Amino acid sequence: MELKFYIESGIIESFVLGLASEEEVEELQHMRRLYPELDTEVEYVERRLERAAFDEPAMPPVEIRERVLQKIRWEEGHAYSDPSSNYTFINIQPKDGSHITVHRWWKIFFIIFFIMSKVFLFLAIFYYLKYRMSQEQQRSDNLHQMIRQEQTQSHLL
Amino acid sequence: MLIERLMIGDPAAKEQLYDRYAGALYNIVLQLVPVKERANEVIVKVFLWSFQHIGTFRTSGHHTLFAWLLRKTREFAIKEALPETALAGTELMKQEDGILQQFYLMLPADQQQVFRLSYFKGLSITTIARLLALPEGQINEILKEAIKSFRQFLKKTWN
Numbered sequence: 001m002e003l004k005f006y007i008e009s010g011i012i013e014s015f016v017l018g019l020a021s022e023e024e025v026e027e028l029q030h031m032r033r034l035y036p037e038l039d040t041e042v043e044y045v046e047r048r049l050e051r052a053a054f055d056e057p058a059m060p061p062v063e064i065r066e067r068v069l070q071k072i073r074w075e076e077g078h079a080y081s082d083p084s085s086n087y088t089f090i091n092i093q094p095k096d097g098s099h100i101t102v103h104r105w106w107k108i109f110f111i112i113f114f115i116m117s118k119v120f121l122f123l124a125i126f127y128y129l130k131y132r133m134s135q136e137q138q139r140s141d142n143l144h145q146m147i148r149q150e151q152t153q154s155h156l157l
Numbered sequence: 158m159l160i161e162r163l164m165i166g167d168p169a170a171k172e173q174l175y176d177r178y179a180g181a182l183y184n185i186v187l188q189l190v191p192v193k194e195r196a197n198e199v200i201v202k203v204f205l206w207s208f209q210h211i212g213t214f215r216t217s218g219h220h221t222l223f224a225w226l227l228r229k230t231r232e233f234a235i236k237e238a239l240p241e242t243a244l245a246g247t248e249l250m251k252q253e254d255g256i257l258q259q260f261y262l263m264l265p266a267d268q269q270q271v272f273r274l275s276y277f278k279g280l281s282i283t284t285i286a287r288l289l290a291l292p293e294g295q296i297n298e299i300l301k302e303a304i305k306s307f308r309q310f311l312k313k314t315w316n
Contacts, residue, residue, distance in 0.1 A: 009301065012308075013308050018227075018231045019304065028218075042219075046219060047221060049223070049227070051315045052256040052314065053182075053185060053256060054181045056255070056256075057181045057184055058180060060179055060197055064200050065175060065179070072172065073168070
């Protein structure tokens with residue numbers, strides 16, 4: 001009878017909602033050990049409150065779910081990599097901002113680029129000299145022609 | 158069982174815990190924290206806390222994961238809401254259709270005031286007594302009456 005009165009006082013609800021004082025909680029835990037039916041009643045109250053809260057759930061935004069799950073994944077990765085790995089990963093890349101890392105193809109690209117630039121430079125000089133030679137040839141030809149013309153003119157006079 | 162899987166740190170179980178309880182808890186947080194961004198923070202905190210402290214569930218005195226999470230949710234929510242809203246008068250709580258809100262609106266005026274300061278604002282009996290300039294014993298009695306009504310309300314509607 002006294003136990004019924006104790007239950008009806010709402011002490012369990014008070015405990016479940018987090019409103020009970022420390023002494024009240026301690027007393028309740030003590031009483032629960034003595035009376036199993038009180039312990040059962042705690043379960044009933046919790047289930048009732050759960051049903052009530054589930055009646056109109058309001059889902060938090062999807063980003064919140066993502067944030068929580070990301071944390072789980074992160075912890076999972078952490079937990080799996082730490083004890084099982086038998087090697088240590090040391091990052092020897094200088095991360096000081098004055099170095100960059102590029103793909104290995106860039107090396108081949110630069111070698112080809114270097115060779116091609118030499119080839120083009122050689123061709124440029126080669127054709128330049130050839131051009132100059134042909135120009136000189138032309139000039140001397142013209143000169144010969146002029147001299148010849150002058151000679152014929154003086155003959156006529 | 159979800160609890161056993163949580164105990165061994167199964168990531169899928171953690172996800173399941175979130176999917177099962179986030180909605181019901183968010184409803185309760187929105188009644189305590191009127192600012193949505195802060196309510197969101199509370200949810201994140203509660204779940205991260207629960208993953209780390211799942212070992213304390215067995216000794217918490219709770220039978221259901223929901224009740225265990227609810228206790229902590231309210232604790233975090235009150236901490237989150239405290240700076241601005243603790244002592245302000247009768248500002249509206251966002252989620253008007255939450256169960257505790259429904260119940261609260263049915264109470265007589267004096268119980269409403271004490272229950273609001275105690276449950277929604279997380280103030281101690283001593284603080285409420287000082288705030289309302291009433292003896293602590295009287296506040297205690299009013300709160301007890303309110304909780305008795307809450308028991309009846311729960312039993313009547315959700316048995």
